[in-house]
Amino acid sequence: MAGTTGPQRTVIADAVVSIDGYSSTGPDDDMSWAMEHIMSPQSEVFYEGIWRGASTAIVGRTNWEGFTSVWPGLTKDPSSSTRTRDLGNWLATVEKVVFSTTLQQADLEKTEWTNARVARDPEAEVRSLKDAPGRDILVLNSASIIQALLKAGLVDELYLxxxxxxxxxxxxxxxxxxxxxxxxxxTTTIPTTGAVTLHYRRP
Structure with a gap:
């Protein structure tokens, strides 16, 4: 029996790019080229306005491995800002979907983070998530996933x-x-780092 469905959840893709259009230098990218911006106090304020509205985070294997190797330490570091620690705690506990063709669920459970699961098909999984209860779905700087979801018409908002x-x-x-x-x-300008964020929505 058909039921009444509410509005779909919003899929937000958030990514940092260089001015020549690259999101990373390659598979072993250490993000050093963007860290001054990412860790600046002004950027923390801006990004908090995005992630606090999301109840599901999406990452790829590379970002999962990078994030889980760095963020637990940042979260525990007493010298980290309050916003950094808040974001770290959110990342550790929010529902996370990790897209990978190689990782297994047991690999995710070796980390300190909880509430994460492996998925294989970005389009099918995100279509299902959009129809499920919850707040925004945030794709975290994972270029291959963003590309797949853009081609499938599943990205509603884009922060570059x-x-x-x-x-x-x-x-x-x-x-x-x-x-x-x-x-x-x-648009948002981060004067301390010279970065500019462009916020787009589908018409």
């Missing part, structure tokens, strides 16, 4: 933070074989 650095090569965030149209919803 452009860092004043060129990488000269690596992994581009946006797919080269997909065309789409967006509306500008807002």
């Amino acid at each position: 933070t452009v860092v004043p650095a060129t990488l000269g090569g690596g992994l581009r965030l946006l797919p080269t074989d997909h065309a789409s149209t967006w509306q500008l919803a807002g």
Whole structure:
């Protein structure tokens, strides 16, 4: 029997890119080119306005391994800012979907983070998540997943933070074989680092 369905959840893709369009230098990217921006107090305030509205986080294998190796230490470090620790606690406990063709559930359970599960098919999984109860679904800086969801028409909002650095090569965030149209919803400048965040919504 058909039931009444409410509005779908919003899928937000959030990514940091260089001014020449790359989201990383490659598989072993250490993000050093973007860390000044990511850890700046102004950026922390801005990003808090995004992640506090989400009840599901999506990452790929590379970011999962990078995040779980760095964030537990940042979260426990007494010298970390309150916002850094708050974000670290949120990342540790929020529902997390990790897209990977190689990781197993047992691999996720070796980390300090909880409430994470492995998934294989980004399009099918995100379609299901959009229909499930919850708040926003936040895709965290995972280029391959963002590309797949853009091609499937499943990204509702896009935050691109452009860092004043060129990488000269690596992994581009946006797919080269997909065309789409967006509306500008807002811009934010981070004066201390020179970064600019562009917030787009689907028309």
